[in-house]
Amino acid sequence: MNVRHGFLVEWPADLDAALDVALERDFDYVELNMDYAFERERVDAASVRRAAAERDVDLLVHLPYRLAAASPHEHVREGAVRELEATIDAAVELGAEKGVFHAVSLAHPAKWDRDEVRARIYESVRRIDEYASERGFTACVENLKTDFHDASDFPELFERTDAVACLDTGHAHVTGQSLTEQADLLREWGERVAHVHVNDTRRDDEDEHLPVGLGKLDFGVLADAIRETDWSGTLTHEVETFDYEYAACGRDRLVRLLDASAD
Numbered sequence: 001m002n003v004r005h006g007f008l009v010e011w012p013a014d015l016d017a018a019l020d021v022a023l024e025r026d027f028d029y030v031e032l033n034m035d036y037a038f039e040r041e042r043v044d045a046a047s048v049r050r051a052a053a054e055r056d057v058d059l060l061v062h063l064p065y066r067l068a069a070a071s072p073h074e075h076v077r078e079g080a081v082r083e084l085e086a087t088i089d090a091a092v093e094l095g096a097e098k099g100v101f102h103a104v105s106l107a108h109p110a111k112w113d114r115d116e117v118r119a120r121i122y123e124s125v126r127r128i129d130e131y132a133s134e135r136g137f138t139a140c141v142e143n144l145k146t147d148f149h150d151a152s153d154f155p156e157l158f159e160r161t162d163a164v165a166c167l168d169t170g171h172a173h174v175t176g177q178s179l180t181e182q183a184d185l186l187r188e189w190g191e192r193v194a195h196v197h198v199n200d201t202r203r204d205d206e207d208e209h210l211p212v213g214l215g216k217l218d219f220g221v222l223a224d225a226i227r228e229t230d231w232s233g234t235l236t237h238e239v240e241t242f243d244y245e246y247a248a249c250g251r252d253r254l255v256r257l258l259d260a261s262a263d
Contacts, residue, residue: 002232003258004028006060007239007247008197011037015051018244022057025248029058031236032096035065040090049095060195060234061091061099063139069128070105070121070148072112080104081124085131088139098138098234100166100195101128109147117148122160129163140166140195143175145207150175154185154192164194168238169217170207171197179218183225190231197238198254209240211250212257223257 006029009018013033022030030052032038038048038061052059064087067080084101091099103121125141132139141163143151151172154165172182186193200215201208212219225231235254237247 001227001230001258003226004058004234005237005251005255006031006058006234007237007244007251008033008062009037010240012242013037015048019051019055019057021244021248023055025245025251027057027248027251029060029234031060031062031100031238032094033062034087034091034099035062038094039064040087043090043094045090045093049093052095059094059096060236061087061094061096063087063091063099063101065102066104067102068104068106069101069124070103070117072105072107072117072120077120077124081127084128088128088132088135088137092135092137096137098140098195099132100140100142100197102144103141103149104144105146105148107148114148118153118156121149122157125157125161125163129161138164138194140164142166142168142197143171145171145175151177151182151185154189158189158192164192165189166195166197167193168197168199168207169219169222170199170201170209170238173201173217174203174205174207179221183221186222186225186231187229190225190229193231193233195234195236198235198250199238200250209238211237211239211246211253213250213253219254220257220260223254223260226258
């Protein structure tokens with residue numbers, strides 16, 4: 001098992017403070033949100049790369065996530081994919097090794113044929129995956145909370161593309177996949193799940209992005225699957241907070257669960 005832990009750096013973002021917490025609290029990396037705070041035309045790649053290197057903290061990114069890369073409309077889809085490709089180039093310049101993206105479609109589910117929209121999803125995923133691979137970058141497609149693509153669709157995604165995935169525990173929970181089902185997914189398809197967004201919630205209708213242990217999700221069963229399959233990958237504690245100590249508390253809780261599952 002080779003599990004690396006990180007946390008999401010959102011807006012408002014103090015990169016130096018985040019990197020200091022990562023170093024002090026034994027995180028392996030931080031995941032920079034490139035949707036705004038680290039948007040490719042705003043970010044100073046050299047200073048970000050230098051700040052991370054000084055602390056020996058690795059970088060991952062979350063690519064812009066409100067782009068309709070799976071739109072049924074050709075020019076909308078093309079523009080969104082091109083922006084994701086440009087952001088991948090920027091991420092590589094930052095020194096990031098891996099990034100998460102959303103295969104979003106804003107098509108109305110009552111009006112557009114589901115299979116037709118999903119064909120567009122796979123088309124865009126294949127293109128983004130190929131573009132990233134050519135640049136030595138790993139692009140992970142994330143499960144969403146939409147009619148067209150959630151965690152239950154990962155097996156079909158894996159059959160129809162060569163892409164790897166980011167499993168978001170909160171997204172999966174609110175679309176009906178329990179932690180037990182997510183653990184089973186990891187057992188069967190773990191080699192295709194390269195990244196996990198770890199977040200807890202108290203609700204069934206909303207992913208609250210809480211640290212592990214503050215919600216009601218049973219992360220012990222996910223820890224068991226990680227240990228049993230000797231899964232290797234990155235775990236981002238996707239906690240919506242201005243105080244990164246909460247992410248560190250969630251990490252410590254999950255590390256204890258991983259250690260306990262080995263006993």
